[in-house]
Amino acid sequence: MLARWEFSVVTVFHFFFVPLTIGLAFVVAFMQTLAYARHDRDWDRLSRYFGRLLLIEMAVGIVTGIVLEFQFGLNWSAFSIFVGNIFGAPLAIEALLAFFMESTFIGLWVFGRDRLPRSLHLVSIWMVSLGTVLSAFFILAANSWMQHPVGYRISHGQAVLTNFWAVLANPVLWGSFVHTVLGAFATAGALVLGISTWRARREPAGSEHRPAFLQATRWSAWFTMVSTVLVAVSGDVQARLMDVYQPMKMAAAEALYHTESGASFSLLTIGNLKNQPIFQIRIPHLLSLIADLSWDGQVKGIDNLQAADVARYGHGSYIPVVPLTYWSFRAMVGAGICIILLSAWVIWATRGTRSEAFLAKRWGTRAVVAGIALPFIANTTGWVFTEAGRQPWVVNGLMTVAKGVSSVTTADMALTLGAFVLVYSALGALDAWLFVRASKRDLDDTGHDEGHADAEVAGLVY
Amino acid sequence: MSSFAALDTTWFALIGLLWAGYLFLEGFDFGVSIVAPFVSADDQDRRICINAIGPVWDGNEVWLVTAGGATFAAFPLWYGRLFSGFYLALFLVLLALIVRGVSFEFRGKLTSAAWRRTWDWANFAGSLVPAVVWGAAFTDLVRGVVLAPGGVYFGGLLGLLHPVALVGGLASATLFALHGSVFLSMKTGGGLAERARKAAVVAGVAATALLAVAVAWVALAGRPSVPGAVSPVLPLALGALGVLAAAGGTALVATGRGGLAFLSTGLAILAGLGAVFSRMFPEVLPASNVASHSLTIAGSASQHETLVVMTVVAAVFTPLVLAYQGWTYWVFRQRLVRATAGA
Structure with a gap:
């Protein structure tokens, strides 16, 4: 029971940051590309501004991801031993292909701004984005196998791999991969939309930052709406897969x-x-x-x-616990519909030359800022739904959750659970505070910017 | 069957290599974090120390994640028993890595001295804890721990804190401090580099002595060799090489030859780890009480199909990872110095 709580705490917390990281990495890469392709100073500023926010989230996403890699062995050793032949491979491949890529290239992107040629610097952020997306693919490969096991046989009480391509071609994997990555894009889109609207409102009329933020508002409204509609389409495809497999x-x-x-x-x-x-x-x-x-x-x-x-x-x-699945499913879909309506309204309200009229709408812009929360609700409830809906199984039809835990003492597990809750709460609060602080900073404030070549010391960052 | 036997042994060696890569690389970034409070004169020195490892520490840490993932995939039983057995020790490492990881990003966000001191402390403690735990854990792995049948460990955290494991933990922490100080002495300039060089000598003397005690102690404690083990001379020779390389690295840095010293301290880490893996072979989790309770390579490895997939993926992508990580080090190769010192 404690192991369940611990796992749900560490995954839900991790999954709070991860979609934002996946989405923001893509958004920043996209903005930086626009800046280079169009020689647009505003996109350049915006890519730096949102890049600063990305780094704060990335730090938390990375450290909580490392915890997850070992969580299976810590609390779920019976599960690990049962599925390791199949489940371990995507995890190891994720580390080798994706985690190395994002960790190495984020370092290059942060510190290499004044040291790399512009094209290589742009390639770096795209490699980070590719790394986060690949990472999602392999983690979901492991998770989808738990939802719908394929390419295996049972031998001596262990699930043994018979066909790795079947694991990667799992229809459930492709359904949830597309759904999750697009959901991540929508998450970042809604965040950029909310922040840009709020900042554009705050900038005094005549400030050159106002049009810059408005530009981001209009772009992110489109980006959010298109991503979320595609999320809905992929969710619909997933429903038919679920009808067959679960x-x-x-x-x-x-x-x-x-x-x-x-x-x-x-x-x-x-x-x-x-x-x-x-x-x-x-x-x-x-x-x-x-x-x-x-x-x-x-x-x-x-x-x-x-x-x-x-x-x-x-x-x-x-x-499964039916009220949990019923309501989490409704919360997810409801939040998704609200995102579509909200972003469509922004597109409508800012059409042509109506941007200033849009900014003057007090309640409308407030709703857009509050809308930042919507994808987080959808992500979390969606994750809860897909995991809770598989109960009582940990691997659908093969192993129940109760049989998957480690032989760790209750006291030890309670201790680690308590400590994780404590540390993660502190981390979450700190992260939110720093995030808000960074988002309030001036668009051009590169004072202690990452990778900004300090006049005094080469490459001072922290 | 013969290719199967060869593949699981290959993966045992590859996991050893992943740990080697991890400890060689993160060893110096841990070391920099550990010695930074002692060699920095002011906030700017601290920032130079942190920036010396800023672009690379994250990539270094992924070697650990890859070693963990590879163990999960290639040896599920080892992964399950080791991490649920060494539960609190590993948990401490994870907490430390969380605190350390965010300290890099969060430290610079505020200019307040108290804020920065807090994160400096977090960065230091978050590096020292894993540096000690890794050495202690590997010492426990070579000396063996009390296991129930099937390789289940019930000894708790205290069971891992045998005196020899403590010596091993201190040996790894001081060895990393040496490795990191040598790196700092090469990577920075002026007074900071000079203080790093002096710190390296202090850490080096301690590391050499502690490593020698740990190697001798484990060798003398003499857990009997199991069938199929390599001659105990090999791990002992590797351990001795580690001690010599630590001593050599100390002497080299003392005489101002930073580059050679860094290679030498790196060799000390690799030789020490080689001693651990060669002494464990063909077991992965040796029992100190009843030999049949040990987990062996053959008894805990994944089936052929998984190992083949893993081998292909590793063969294709490892060179790629090495290439771009190597390139990162090349991009950030120059010394970090103050403007007054000639930047």
Whole structure:
């Protein structure tokens, strides 16, 4: 139980920063490319400004990532031994291909601004972005194998790799990879949108920074909207994969207890999910449409799946915590829809020469700033949904969570859990504070900028 | 079957190499962080120290992540038993690395002296703790620990803090301090480089003595050789080479030959690690109580298919990683000095 809490604390915390890092690295690389291609001073300034914010997040993302690499061995040794043949390979490959790339090139990008040719400096930030995306791919390869094991056989109580290409070609992997990376882009997009709008409002009229931030506002509104729409499309594809490979998760997302044909989609439920809800909004036939693209398609219910699982795996409960899956799924989708509406509104409100009128809208711009929180809600609840929906399995159909833990004493586990919670809370608070502080700094303030060649000392940074 | 046997031994050696890369590289950046408080005259010196390793420490640390990942993939049983067994020790390392990692980025964000002192302290402690733990853990691995059947370790943190492991931990910490001071003496100039050179001599004398005690102690304690082990002369010779290289590095830096000294201190780290891995072979987690409780290479390795995939990936991508990491060192090769000292 403690091991579960510890893992959820360290992964959820890590996953709070990671999408932002993946997304911001891409955004900064994109801005820097625009700056070089168009010889645009504003894009250059913006890429430096958001680059400073990226570095703060990256520091936390990296250190919490190292913890995760060892978390499997620390608290989940039985799981590690069972799956290591398959699960370990993507992790090792991630370190070799992706982690080295992002860590080395971020150093080059930070310190090499005045030392590398411009083209190589630009290549560096793109390599960082590529590294973060590759990293997501291999981590999700490992995770997707837990959702839908492929390319293996069981030998002497261990899952043994039989086909590595099958692991990499896992349809669940490609679904979640596209969904996660686009979600990361949307996260960074909404952040840039919120910050730029806020900063553009604060800059006095006539300041040359005002148009620069407005330029970022308009660009990021498009970037956010396109990314989020694609997130929705990929999520829809994932739903059909889920219907095939993890029908229990699908049923739990919908709190659908009995198998139905032409199943309706539940928008909202107040009261008990299982028996008599007090109030409910449902859209007829939509769930069947989502699940297999047919009007009257059959969607299996929780009770029916449970009976089938008992027949297959033996006595026990194979049902996830339904309120958790139901509500986390709704929070994710709801936050996603809000992001699309908000970014579309910004595109509309800033069209043509209406940017100043947009900035004058007090509540509208406040909503855009508050919108920074939306992707974080969607990321966290989405992650909770996909992991909680697999319960009680740690590897779907092969190993339950309860069997995966280490033989570590409860006291030791409580100690490390307590310490992680403490350190991570402090880290989160510090990070947020530094982030806000850095975002308030002047657009051109390179005073103690990373990689800024100090007049006194060559390459002083910290 | 013969190719299978060869592949798992190859991966044992490769994991040894990953650790070697890690300790050689992070060894000097740990060392710089450890000696920085003692050789810096003011805030600017501190910043030069940190900047000397700023562009590279992160890439150096990834060698550890890769060693961890490779162990997970190639030896799941070793990975599972080692890290759940050496639980609190590894946890301490992780906490230290978190604090250290963010200290690099956060330190410069405020100009307040108290803020910077706090992060300087975090950077120092976050480097010292892993530097001690790695040496102690590897000493425990060669001397063996008390294991239940199947390689399960229940001894807790205290069981790892045997006196010889403590000596081993201090040996690694002082050796890294030596390695890092030599690096600083090459990478900086003026008074700072001179103080780093003096610190290197102090650390070097301590490291040589501690390493000699650790090597002799482990050799004399004489855990019996298991079938298939290499002759105990090889690890002993490597240990002795490590002691000599540490002494040589100290002498070289004392006489102002920084480059050669750095190679020599690096050799001391590699020889020490070589002694550990050659003494463990063919086991990966040796038991000090009942030999049959040890985990062996053959008994904990992944199946053939996994090892083949890993070998192909490593063969293709390791040269690439080495190339761009090497290039980074080339880009940031010049000395960091104050303007008054001639920049």
